[in-house]
Structure formats: C-alpha cells, structure tokens
Amino acid sequence: MKGTFPIDKFREMETPFYFYDTKVLRDTLNCVNNEAKKYGNYIVHYAVKANANPKVLSIIRENYLGADCVSGGEIRAAIKAGFPASKIVFAGVGKADWEINLGLDYGIFCFNVESIPELEVINELAGAKGKIASIALRVNPNVGAHTHANITTGLKENKFGINLEDLDNVLDAVNSLPNVKLLGLHFHIGSQILDMGDFVGLCNRVNEIQERMYQRRIIVEHINVGGGLGIDYQHPNRQSIPDFAAYFATFHKHLKLRPSQTLHFELGRSIVGQCGSLISKVLYVKQGANKQFAILDGGMTDLIRPALYQAYHKIENITSEEPMEKYDVVGPICESSDVFGKALDINKVKRGDLFALRSAGAYGEIMASGYNCRALPQGYTSDELI
C-alpha cells in the first residue's frame, strides 16, 4: 500500500482502470449533507454527467441526494441506481421527444426548459398523455465565471438557457400552455469554479430576476442554481473535500429567497472528483532527444481532460520510492495531444510501474471513448478491492 491504494491487488488487475475510494466519497457526501442541512431548505442533486458508474451512483443515492440528468440515458441510469423519479431533474438544450416522454412516464420532478419551442413540445407530449409536466425555466444569467472557456455556460454567447430579454415572452408562453406547470427557475454558470465571487454575481442576477417576476406576481417554488463548485487538483490529499461550507454560505448570504422557496443545487465534480484515480501501467521509459518519456497504457481515450482542456491531474508513481526525475507522461494514442503532463517530477520510473492520475472521479470514466478501437476502462470501488 502507498497512500490508500491496494497496490498488490492492483498488480493483479488489467490496466488501465478507474479506482474509486469510497471512504473519500462517503466523507464528501456526509460533508455536503451536514452543510446543506444547516439551512433547512437546501436540496442537493448529483449531476450524473460527472460519473454514472453504477457503484458510485448507488452510494450517492444511499446518501439521499437527488439526480440531475441531461439525457434519457442518464435518467435510466439514475432510476436503475434507485433514485426516486420524484428527485430527478432533467436539463439539456436538446431534449429528444423520446427523452421527454421517458421523463413524463417516470413522473420526474421537473424539466429544466431552455426555449419556447421546447416548452411547446413538452406541452404537446404531456397533453397527449393527459399529464401536466412540471417545469423550471433555465435562464441564461449572462454572468461570467473564472474557469476554462470550454466549461463556462452562463454567458450570453453560450447556447444554454433563455435570454434575459426573452424571459417575459417565455412567461407569457407558459401562461398560454395548459399542460405545463411552472415550478422554478434554473441557472448554471460553469464548472470548476473556485472564486466564490462568481457565485455572488449569480446571486445578484437571480435577485434581480426574482424582483422582475414578483412584479408580475410570480413567486416560483424553487430556485436551482446549478453546480460548478471546483476542486483542488493540485492537492488531492490535503484538500480531498471541497469547501462546501463556504459555498452554501455564499448563497445564504447573497441570495434573497422568499420564505416559501427551496434552493436546489446540482453538484457533480465536487461530489465525485477527488475520490477517483485513473490507474495505469508504464509500458516503456523512452529517452527522447532532450527528455525522457514515461509511456503509459492509459491515454486520452481513458482520461481526455488534459488533451481537451489542458487540465492538470496530479500524477504519482505509486510503486516507486526512488528519487524524483523529470518525465513527460504520455499515452499510447496516435495523437500528439495524448499527453498527461510535461516535465513532471516523478519517482524514478521503470517498465511495469503503476501510476495514479489523481482527482479523476469527475468527467473521467464517463468521457472515455473507444478511439483507436480501444476498450473502455472499467471502474472499481475500494469496497470491492480492499
């Protein structure tokens, strides 16, 4: 064992694979629940898109979170893991008819609607089933976030949500449609956000919108502020649990809720990010012209975040205590961007060593692809292996 990794067990296993430390996951969930509980009316949904591994999902469900889904497939995965339909919200700019029908058939809590055409389709499909669909309007708050451009969602130029200028028209449309019932407002400004000031910006905008709606005598039942709380990729051990206390306190301080309203969250990365590592084996150590490469059997098909967002994942050689040397750590895929990190200090590497790419529990396994005809990585929990 080095750290919390069962290395002897790992040596018998086929690599690469994802390893989920369930103690970290359960401690994280306890922390979220304890912090949210302080406010009485805070409801936390887990954003299934971050990781839909069935074992991970059932631990989250056992800890009473709801599910935030963005496709019919995610709704099915959530239902299969035992999430009650009454705790499922369904978001997404492009919901297909079959996905809307699936949500209606299960009787999910709420559709987060992003446009008038979508509203009309939901109204029609619900009418055909003799049902009333519960909806929230996803509003694009035009609030920026200090994060990677690819994962900012709440700006005018992004495809998400209803533009603020259109809100009145959409509210008129809701009034004219008999098979939809407005329950809430939904927002999401982006992901991997560590600056609480970004969420303050969102709160201020929500307050303005609520004021506008109040002038029309509308008070919705819930406000959903999406997800986005970031994690500390540099220090997965020191800060394995994100600062949920500061996060919830920010909303408590800056968001003006009416006494009847509940506040919903859709957290993905902050719930599952730190519990997961990609475990990969060193195939070769290769001397380049002026550097050395550690070539792994895991690549961008297993963990695409470094190639796609230039994301940093801490990389450890979990089978060596030798002095550090500098390596470029790369995968086997035929793409120059298949690089996990350059000039990294790593305990001296030899063929067969095992590497852990840390903080990979969110948007890791779920974003894996079969490019180069590779098999998808498996995911195992510490409950199974230790």
Ligand code: LLP
């Ligand atoms: N709610 C909505 C509407 C979202 O679009 C997202 C994430 C979440 C909640 C959850 O956000 P979180 O709490 O995980 O930040 N693949 C990228 C991240 C994409 C996030 C997409 N939306 C990455 O690997 O960084």
